[in-house]
Amino acid sequence: MLAPQSRTARDAALHAVADALSARTDEILAANVQDVARARATGTPEAVVDRLTLTAERVAAIASDVRDVVALPDPVGEVVRGRTLPNGLDLRQVRVPLGVVGIIYEARPNVTVDAAALCLKSGNAVLLRGSSSAYASNTALVGVLRDALHEAGLPADCVQLVPGEGRESATELMRARGLVDVLIPRGGASLIRSVVEQSTVPVIETGVGNCHVYVDASADLDMAVDVLVNSKAQRPSVCNAAETVLVHADVAEAFLPRALDALAAAGVTVHGDASWQRADARVVPATVEDWGTEYLSYDIAAAVVPDLEAAVAHIREWTSGHTEAIVSRDAAAARRFTALVDSTAVMVNASTRFTDGGQFGFGAEIGISTQKLHARGPMGLPELTATKYVVTGDGHTRD
Template sequence: MSTEAPAAAIRDQVHATARLAREASISLATATRLAKDAALLAAADALVADTDRIVAANELDVEAARDGGTGEHVLDRLRLDPARVAAFAQGVRDVAALPDPIGEVVRGSVLPNGLRLTQVRVPMGVIGMIYEGRPNVTADAAAICLKAGSAVVLRGSASAARSNEVIVEVMRAAIEKAGLPADLISLLPSADRASATELMRARGLVDLVIPRGGAGLIRTVVEESTVPVIETGTGNCHVYVDAEADLEMALAIVVNAKTHRTSVCNAAESLLVHRDVAEAFLPRVVAALREHDVVIHGDAAFQAVDPAVTEATDEDYATEYLDLEISAKVVDSVDDAITHVRRFSSGHTEAIVTASARTARRFTLGVDSAAVMVNASTRFTDGGEFGFGAEIGISTQKLHARGPMGLTEMTTTTYVVEGDGHVR
C-alpha cells in the first residue's frame, strides 16, 4: 500500500495537469497569430527581466550536480549564465517572428464530383516533453509548441529542477498577462521517475511525446510509451575527408566539428580519412586535435602518427563521447566510408569534405542520415542555424519528422471538404 499510494497520487497529478493543458489548447487552437506572438514576446521580455533569478536557481542546480560527481561535459549542458538566458529568450522572439503554420494550406484540389478538398495544418493538441539537463530546452519547447498551437507538458530532469521551475513560472505568468491560458505551459515534478512514466502513458490526454536526452532516456520512452513518440536520437556524427578534399578546409571543419562545443548532439564523434590523403593529412589533424586536448581512438594508421593514439574498437566507433574524444579510421574509398557510417552512425549528421560533386552526391545519398553536410561542419545541424527559430529537438527517425524540428513538424493536418449538398 505504501508504494501504490504515491504512484496513484503522481498519476492523478499528471492526468490533472494534462487535462488542464488540453482545455488550454482548445482556446489556443483558434487564437490569432497576433495573440500568440504577443504572448511569446512578453515571455521573452520576462525571461530577460528575471535573468538574475534564473541564473541563481541554475547555480544551485549546477552546484548540486557537481557535488554528485557529474562530469564537466554534462555540467556544461546544464549551466546557464546571462548570455545563455539572453540567447534562449532571443530564440523565443525568433519563434514569434516566424510565419504561423496553423491554417497553412498543404495542398488542395477540386475533385471530379465537384467537392473542394483542402489539406490544412492544425495543432497537435497536447505535447509532452521528457528531457535531460539543458534548461534552455524548457523555453525552446514552450515557445515552439505555443506558436504551433499546442499546449506543452514538460518533464525535465531532477538535475535542472530549480532552473526549470523558475523558467516555467516566468513564462506562465507572462503569457497569462498577455491574455492566453497559463496552462499552455506546465511542468511536472522530476524527483520521481513515475511522473515521466505516467506522462508517456497518458494516451488520450497527451497527443505526442518527444524525448530529448541520452540514449537510455530515448530508448526507455520509445519502448515504454503508449503515446505516439517522435524519437530524437543521439548524435554519433562523422566527418569524412575525401581523396579530393581541400586539406586546409578539412582541418578547419574537423577541429570545429569536434571542439567547438563537445557536449552537443551535432558535435563530430568520428573521423574518416581517405587513404590517398592520409599521409599528408593525418599528421596535421592529429596535431591539431591534440592541441585541443582531444583523445584519439584510432586504427593502425592513426597510431603510427602518434603513439598517444589508443587502438579503436567497435565500441569506440559506436560511441557518442560528448567530450574531447574522437574515433578515427583510414578508409579506402567513399563506399568504405559510407559502409562505416551506416554501421556505426546514429543517423543524426554526417559531413563530407570534397571538391568532387559526384562523390558528394554519392555520400549524401548513401549515408541515410537526417542531415548531411558538404564542405561544412556538423555543428550546423540546428533549428536556429537552419532558420527554423528555436528547435524542439532533432529527429533521427523517418515518421513523421526528420532532422531539426521546428514549427511545421509540431503540427498535423486536417482535410477540409466543401460541397454543395453532395451525397454519396
C-alpha cells in the same frame, strides 16, 4: 483551448513571456543557484554543471530566443496542398496543432523555455518534464511562463511542469495515452531509449549523434582539416559534433600528420586504427566500442578506408543516422556519397555542426529527429503540427 487562438494572441503572449523573463531574472537565478549547488555537492561533472547554470546573460539570451520565435512564420492554417476535384469539391490539406505535446529532457533549463515557446507558437499545449537536477530552475521558469500567459489572456495551463522529481512522474507521462498526443524525448541515448521502449504515447524520436566525417581521395586537404576540426572541436558536447573520421587510403599519408597536429592543438584525443597509430604515437588504439561511441568530449575515433564504398559501409554499420559529411572535390563522388548515406543530414564540404534549426534558417528547434516519420532532421514549427483535410462542397453527395 490554444488552437483557436489567433496568431496575434499567441505572439502577444510570447512577447509577454520574453518581457517577464527579463523582469524576473533575479528570481530565476536564485532558483538556479539551488540546482547548481546541489549538482556540485553530488560530484556532477563541471561540463554538466555548466549546461545547468544560468546567468543574467543566459537568461537574456533565452528571452531573445523567445522574441525570435515570435518573428517566425505561423504554421497553423498553412495550406500544404489544395485543389478543386473533378466533382467540384474543394479540397485543402491544412496544418493544425498536434494538441498536447509532452517533452522529457535533461539538465539544460533553457530547453524549458525553448520548448514552451515553440509549442505555443504552433498552437500546442505543452507538458514539461525536465531532469531532477534542474527542478528548482524549471519550477521558477514555468511559474514565470504561466503568469505571463495569464496576464496576456491565454490559459496558464497551456504550459505545465509535470510535478515530482522521481521516475514515477516520467512514467506517468509516458503512459498518458489519450491525454497526451505526442511525446518528444530530448537528451542522451539512455533517456531516448527508455522513452521509446516504455511509452504508450506516440513518440517522435530525437537521436543521439554518432556523426562521421569522410575525407575522400580528391579532398582539398586544407579544407578537410578545417572541416574535421570544426566538426569535432567547435563544441564537442552536442549531438552534431563529429565522433568518427574516415580517410581514403590514397590521401592518408599526406592527411594524417596534418590532421593529428590540428586535432592535438584543439585538445582532441584520437582513438585510431593501425594506420593512425603508425602515423603518431599519440594515437590511442581504437576498440570496437569506439566506432559506436558518441563521445560528447574531445575524443574522436579514426580509421583509414580503401575507398568511398568502404566508408559508406562503415557509416551504415555504426551511424546513429544523424549527420555525415564528405570532403571531396569530385562531384560524382559527392553525389554517390549523398545517395548512399541514409542519415538525417549529409554535408558536402561543410562541418557536421551545421545540422541545427537555427543554422538551417528554421529558427529554434525542439530537437533533431533521426526517425523516418513525419518529422526528420531539425524539428522547427512545421514539425510540431499535423494536418487535416478540409473539404467544401455545395450539397455534394456520393453516388
